Amino acid sequence: MRAADAQLADDPRVLPPTLPGQFTLVRPRRRIIEEYESRIRDRVLPGQDEVRSVAFAFATERGFSKPTKYWLARIGRIALAVRDADGEDLVPSDVLDDLPRFDKHVAEILRRAGMLGPRRVPRPITTRDTSVARGCVDCGCWGVHAYPRCNPCHGWKFTLGHPLGTCARCRRSGSPVRGDSLCRACSVHIAECGPESAEGAGTQLWLGGEFALKLHRRAGHLGYEVPHHRARQRAAALLPPPVSISPHVVDRAQGMLFDVRRDWSCITVGLLDQLPALTPSAELLMEEFDRYARGRRWEDPLRGLVARSLRIVLAWVGADAPIREADIRSLPTDRPGTNARRAVQFLAECGLLVPDPDRQVDPHERTVEQRIEALPDGLAEELRRWVQVLRGEGRRPHPARSFETIRKYLGYAYPVLAQWGSEHDSLREVTPQHIEAAMSGLTGHSANDRLTALRSIFRALKQERLIFRDPSRGFTLAAIVRLPASIPTDRLRGLIDRADGPLAKLVVALIAIHGLGKREVTELLLADIDLARGKLVARRPGGRHVVHLDELTHRLALAWLRERHRRWPVTANPHLLVSQQTADMEAHPPISSMVVNGVFWPLGVGPSALRQDRILDEARHTADPVHLMRTFGISVRTAMDYVYAAHPERRSTIPR
Numbered sequence: 001m002r003a004a005d006a007q008l009a010d011d012p013r014v015l016p017p018t019l020p021g022q023f024t025l026v027r028p029r030r031r032i033i034e035e036y037e038s039r040i041r042d043r044v045l046p047g048q049d050e051v052r053s054v055a056f057a058f059a060t061e062r063g064f065s066k067p068t069k070y071w072l073a074r075i076g077r078i079a080l081a082v083r084d085a086d087g088e089d090l091v092p093s094d095v096l097d098d099l100p101r102f103d104k105h106v107a108e109i110l111r112r113a114g115m116l117g118p119r120r121v122p123r124p125i126t127t128r129d130t131s132v133a134r135g136c137v138d139c140g141c142w143g144v145h146a147y148p149r150c151n152p153c154h155g156w157k158f159t160l161g162h163p164l165g166t167c168a169r170c171r172r173s174g175s176p177v178r179g180d181s182l183c184r185a186c187s188v189h190i191a192e193c194g195p196e197s198a199e200g201a202g203t204q205l206w207l208g209g210e211f212a213l214k215l216h217r218r219a220g221h222l223g224y225e226v227p228h229h230r231a232r233q234r235a236a237a238l239l240p241p242p243v244s245i246s247p248h249v250v251d252r253a254q255g256m257l258f259d260v261r262r263d264w265s266c267i268t269v270g271l272l273d274q275l276p277a278l279t280p281s282a283e284l285l286m287e288e289f290d291r292y293a294r295g296r297r298w299e300d301p302l303r304g305l306v307a308r309s310l311r312i313v314l315a316w317v318g319a320d321a322p323i324r325e326a327d328i329r330s331l332p333t334d335r336p337g338t339n340a341r342r343a344v345q346f347l348a349e350c351g352l353l354v355p356d357p358d359r360q361v362d363p364h365e366r367t368v369e370q371r372i373e374a375l376p377d378g379l380a381e382e383l384r385r386w387v388q389v390l391r392g393e394g395r396r397p398h399p400a401r402s403f404e405t406i407r408k409y410l411g412y413a414y415p416v417l418a419q420w421g422s423e424h425d426s427l428r429e430v431t432p433q434h435i436e437a438a439m440s441g442l443t444g445h446s447a448n449d450r451l452t453a454l455r456s457i458f459r460a461l462k463q464e465r466l467i468f469r470d471p472s473r474g475f476t477l478a479a480i481v482r483l484p485a486s487i488p489t490d491r492l493r494g495l496i497d498r499a500d501g502p503l504a505k506l507v508v509a510l511i512a513i514h515g516l517g518k519r520e521v522t523e524l525l526l527a528d529i530d531l532a533r534g535k536l537v538a539r540r541p542g543g544r545h546v547v548h549l550d551e552l553t554h555r556l557a558l559a560w561l562r563e564r565h566r567r568w569p570v571t572a573n574p575h576l577l578v579s580q581q582t583a584d585m586e587a588h589p590p591i592s593s594m595v596v597n598g599v600f601w602p603l604g605v606g607p608s609a610l611r612q613d614r615i616l617d618e619a620r621h622t623a624d625p626v627h628l629m630r631t632f633g634i635s636v637r638t639a640m641d642y643v644y645a646a647h648p649e650r651r652s653t654i655p656r
Contacts, residue, residue: 014039071101079091139153140205172185306343313328523590560577
């Protein structure tokens with residue numbers, strides 16, 4: 001029995017593939033069972049790997065069990081086999097009607113994978129037990145199951161309130177009749193067959209219930225009431241009375257006496273219906289936003305958040321004048337339901353935004369100033385002079401440091417500065433004993449970072465002649481050389497396969513195979529990759545390094561480009577790797593390091609350790625520091641450290 005099963009690993013009798021583009025005269029419904037997947041388990045189906053990965057991610061997102069996750073992938077393969085059997089490029093939606101189970105989940109998986117096509121035949125009608133089917137007691141239409149009257153006749157009697165009587169045409173008694181003494185059956189018959197049919201006494205036999213003919217009639221005619229109209233009427237009855245337009249709508253010609261930020265704390269998520277009504281220009285702007293968001297493929301939850309933010313602002317200030325960025329940024333961010341950044345982006349592209357001057361400042365500079373202001377006046381004034389020195393504005397010319405570097409230095413030394421601020425009025429009172437106490441208990445990189453920051457502060461103050469003696473002078477730390485170590489093979493096995501999604505797989509391949517740095521990966525441009533020639537250009541301070549893509553990386557890069565175009569077809573971000581946040585940002589920044597760290601967090605290995613393992617492996621094979629410098633863009637000292645780690649016999653001294 002097992003040998004027979006082995007021969008049926010690709011049974012040609014089960015869903016045999018046909019040539020694409022074949023025209024089918026009759027499309028009978030198939031009877032698909034779950035064991036079909038095991039009988040074609042060795043058949044190669046285009047797109048099966050992508051469907052499997054999407055199915056696993058979907059199951060993890062929904063919290064399904066492990067068996068359910070594998071069943072979703074298997075039934076997804078059955079849908080792909082039916083696609084090939086029908087000669088289609090995509091899986092038609094009507095194929096899902098024949099699946100044994102999980103049809104709705106498989107539909108969502110195929111939609112996310114971009115493999116779900118339109119429906120070719122109407123959705124099959126699911127009927128109840130035909131033994132209880134009967135005709136309507138009023139109009140006689142056949143197919144009413146559990147109720148004596150069809151839905152239109154029910155509305156004719158109870159909603160419109162027609163009284164019971166005898167029809168003047170068909171002489172049917174006990175049915176509701178309208179003012180001209182006609183029942184609904186005769187009214188529908190005359191409306192469909194013409195006025196000449198009013199002379200007869202018979203009526204056409206109509207199908208009812210689930211088989212009812214969809215007659216195109218306006219709401220209210222002949223007792224017809226659209227079902228969703230009733231729901232709208234009930235919802236409208238529960239709404240509060242309509243509100244008027246806000247009296248605070250800003251006029252374009254209106255001046256401003258003084259600048260005050262708006263307080264939106266009174267607005268909560270559940271009170272949107274109580275906001276003032278939108279002006280005509282605001283309604284047009286909301287319609288334009290809907291087209292804008294859909295054109296950029298924003299997902300429904302995100303589109304709803306931004307629309308809610310615009311709705312709040314436009315209801316109060318209108319859209320006749322440009323809106324201040326500060327008014328949007330001051331929306332309550334401590335509650336869910338708003339997204340100010342995307343709203344600012346949309347208004348800026350429409351030319352309806354007044355930029356906030358406070359946000360034009362470098363965020364690192366703003367953070368540095370805020371942290372310095374929290375310190376006592378004496379220390380704050382001295383630290384501002386330190387910032388001037390690092391920016392190249394001191395007594396002696398120096399290369400200017402970025403505010404990002406200054407922010408890091410201040411962060412390293414801030415706990416000590418805050419403690420000194422509570423004890424001293426100036427940094428002149430700091431002694432070497434204070435430096436030694438500040439460094440006690442710290443080791444490794446933490447101690448080195450704090451000492452570097454303190455040395456920078458006191459050297460700058462000594463240069464500016466604000467202190468008489470540098471208390472950090474002469475204070476040293478024991479240097480410990482840490483040689484790079486390799487990662488065990490079992491932790492590297494299947495690393496790319498375990499990555500989640502096309503972006504994660506490409507990032508892991510670029511770092512693990514080609515040894516690119518984490519920052520290099522984030523700063524790659526779309527113009528840097530040439531799939532036709534299989535090359536990728538990495539921009540480095542010393543020049544450009546050409547990476548020759550292997551077959552695996554080439555395939556992963558192609559998969560990511562397809563995913564990038566599917567999710568963000570109109571993004572102007574020039575970087576190769578984009579995220580949901582950076583795809584629509586005006587500054588077109590690269591993805592953050594947190595995105596890269598999030599890729600490696602489930603894998604149990606960091607990007608830096610993975611790159612070190614790649615460089616160390618290359619050093620074992622070449623032992624040439626110049627080759628390591630050119631290939632990985634590292635310094636001479638770093639290259640020699642890798643050579644010594646790979647070949648300890650070449651070191652003249654034993655490391656401590």
